[in-house]
Amino acid sequence: MTIDNDHTDKDQTKLDSDESVKKSSLLDTINPPVFFTSGGLLIALLTFSVIAPEQSIAFFNGIKDYILTNFSWFYVLSVTLIFGFCIWLSVSPYGGLVLGEDHEKPVYSRSSWYAMLFAAGMGIGLVFYGVAEPLAHFRSPPVGDALSPEALTSALPLTYHHWGLHAWAVYAVIGLSIAFFTYRRNLPLSIRSCFYPIFGDRIYGWLGHFIDIIAVFGTLFGLATSLGAGAGSVSAGFHRLFDTPDTVGVQLIVIAVITGAATVSLVTGVDKGIKILSEVNMVIAGLLLLFVFLVGPTTYILDRFTEGVGLYFNDFVYRSFKLGQAGTTESNWIKGWSVVYWGWWVAWAPFVGMFVARISRGRTIRDFVLSVMCVPVVVTFFWFAVFGGTALSPELRPNILSTIQQAGSSADAVAVYAMLEQLPFAQILCFLAVIVVTIFFVSSSDSASFVVDMLTSGGHLEPPTWQRVFWATAEGATAAVLLYTGGEKVLSGLKAGVVSFGLPFCFLVLLMCYALFKALKEEDLSNQDNSENSDQDSETTA
Secondary structure, eight states: OOOOGGGTSSHHHHHHHSGGGOOOGGGTTSOHHHHHHHHHHHHHHHHHHHHOHHHHHHHHHHHHHHHHHHSHHHHHHHHHHHHHHHHHHHHSGGGGOBSSSTTOOOSSOHHHHHHHHHHHHTTHHHHHHTTHHHHHHHHSOSSSOTTSHHHHHHHHHHHHHHHSHHHHHHHHHHHHHHHHHHHTSOOOSSGGGGGHHHHGGGGGSHHHHHHHHHHHHHHHHHHHHHHHHHHHHHHHHHHHHHOOOOSHHHHHHHHHHHHHHHHHHHHHOIIIIIHHHHHHHHHHHHHHHHHHHHHSOHHHHHHHHHHHHHHHHHTHHHHHHOOOSTTSHHHHHHIIIIIHHHHHHHHHHHHHHHHHHHTOTTOBHHHHHHHHHHHHHHHHHHHHHHHHHHHHSTTTHHHHHHHHHHHGGGHHHHHHHHHHTTSTTHHHHHHHHHHHHHHHHHHHHHHHHHHHHHHHTTSOSSOOHHHHHHHHHHHHHHHHHHHHHHHHHHHHHHHHHHHHHHHHHHHHHHHHHHHHHHHHTTOOGGGSOTTTTTSTTOOSOO
16 A cells, blocks of 8 residues: 555644644634534524525525526536446456555444444435335326326336435445545545545645535535434324324424434444444334335335336436436426435535445445445335335325325325335334334434534544534534424425535535546555455454
8 A cells, every 4th residue: 555655644633733723722623614614604594594584495496496407417417427436446456455554454344334324324314205205206207197007117216216326326436535535545534635636735724624614514404404304204203103293393302302312322422322323223124124025015015126126227327317308397307306316415425425434444445335335225225115115006005195195295204104004013113113213313413413523623533522512413403493493495495505515516526536536546556455355344343
C-alpha cells in the first residue's frame, strides 16, 4: 500500500491546526465553520418554515419543480454512471485492496456489518413503502390503464427500479471513497477527504467546509422527513391496535420518545447501542417477513418475486436512461417518481456512506462494493415481493385498496397495516410491524446523528457525548417543529428541499468517482491481499 508521506501524519490533525478550526474548552472537538454554519442555517430555515409555512412550501417546491424540469437528465445519467463505476470497481485489479493496512481484518463480523448497513440504508422506508409503493404503481402506472393486468405486472419491477442497484451504487461509491481515504490515506473521516486528489490542502479551508455543510444539510433534512414519516406510521399502528387518536399530538409524542431512545443509543456508541439495535431489529424484521410469507399467498408471492426480478433486469438498461417525451404521462411519472428517488438517495447518501465507511475498516474494495450493492438489494426485493405481493394478490387486494382509499392523505402510513389486517393473527403482525418501524426509526436517527457529529467535528471517529446529544435533539426538534407548525404539507415541502440539495451533491459524487479513480492509480498492487475472501469473515473487536 502506498501512502503519500507528505499527508500521512499531518492530515488527521490539519483541521485542528487550520486557522479556522482553532480549539478551546468546549469547542475542542468541533469544526466551528461547519458546526456553527450548519446550525445557523438550520435555525434560519426552521424559522422561515414556522413563520411562513405556505411560502416555505412554495419555495422548496418551486426549486424542486425547476430541477425536475431542467435537470432530470443529469440525475438519470449521473446515477447510471455511478452504477457503472461500481461495476468497474468490483472487477478491477484494485478490488483486492484492503480498506486499511494490507492484510488487516474486518472490525465487525459479516452479520453485524450487514445488519448495520441495511438498517442505516433503507430502514424505515421498507416498512413504510413496502405495501404503499407497489399499490401506488398499480393504481397509477406510468403507461397504460390503472388497475389493469399490465399495471399489476409492472408494479413490483418499477418499485425494484427505485430501491435497487442504482440506489445502493450511490451509497457504495460514497462509503468506499470515505473509507479508502480514511483508512488507507489516513485522512479525516469526512466527505471533504474524498476530494484530496483533486483539491489537495484546499479541502481544509472553506471549500472543504462547504462540502461538509452540504452533506450535513442533506442528512439533517433527510432524517427530518423520515422522522415525520416514521411518526405517522407508528401513530397509525397504535391507532389500529389500541384505537388511540391518530393526531399530530400523538405523532409529536412519538418523535419525542424516539429521539430520547436514539440519544441513549447514540451515547452508548456504535459497538453497543447502534450495533445491538440493528441486530435485534434484523431478527424481528426477519420474523415478520417470514410470518407474512408463510401465512400469506406464498405461491403468489414467489410468482411475483420471480417475474418481478426478471422484468427488472430485462428492462434495466432501458429504465436506467428512460426520461419519456416531455409533457406525457410517462415523463411526468418518471420525474415525479424515479428522478425524485435519485435526488433523495443522493441527498441521503452522505449519511449512509459515512456510516457504512465508519463500520467497514478491514474490508476489501471488492467485498465492500459487492456486499453493499447486492446483499441489501436481494433482501429489499424479497421484502417488497412479500409485502407488496401480498397486497396485490387478488383475494386481499379489494379490501386493502378500500381501506387505503378511506385513509386519504394518511394512505401511505396505513397501507402496511391494512395489508396485515387481512392475514391470520393480524393483531400480532401489526404489533410486530410497529416494533420494527420504531426500532428502524431509532437506528436511523442515532446513525444519522452520529454522522452529523463526525461531519461537524472535522472527522473525529468518536465525537464527544454533548455533541451527540445536541444533534440528536436538534434533529428530533426539527421534525417536531415542522410537523407542529405545518403538518404533512411542510414535511412534504422539506422533502422537496432534500431533492434540491441532492443536485449539487450529485455533481460532487461524480467528482468523487474521479478522485477515487485517480487515487487508485497511485496504489501498488503487488502487496494487495489476493486471498481477500478467505478471511473477510474474521472478527476482531465486535
